[in-house]
Amino acid sequence: MSSSPKVDCHDCRYFRSRPYEARIEGCYLEKNMPSKQKMACLDEQQLPGKHEKINLRGDCPDFQARPKRASLWKRLLAIGA
Numbered sequence: 001m002s003s004s005p006k007v008d009c010h011d012c013r014y015f016r017s018r019p020y021e022a023r024i025e026g027c028y029l030e031k032n033m034p035s036k037q038k039m040a041c042l043d044e045q046q047l048p049g050k051h052e053k054i055n056l057r058g059d060c061p062d063f064q065a066r067p068k069r070a071s072l073w074k075r076l077l078a079i080g081a
């Protein structure tokens, strides 16, 4: 019997945390959200899914790893600093 490795919501591209990424912390995968708004100006009205419940056993099938951030040096070059 093989067990798949557990996934952590904090490493998932659909997870947004407070205070910089979202007003309410949670899962922003559209199908998991009780309230979703298309327009950016209505972003405050969005309700994320409860990631603790959805990924209770660490086996969420929708997990997608966040893309790696570029190094500080590459980011500074990109903004022309």
Ligand code: SF4
Binding pocket: 007, 008, 009, 012, 013, 014, 015, 026, 027, 028, 029, 032, 050, 051, 054, 055, 060, 061, 062, 063, 064
């Ligand atoms: S519940 Fe699943 S899709 Fe949502 S943030 Fe966690 S791992 Fe990602």
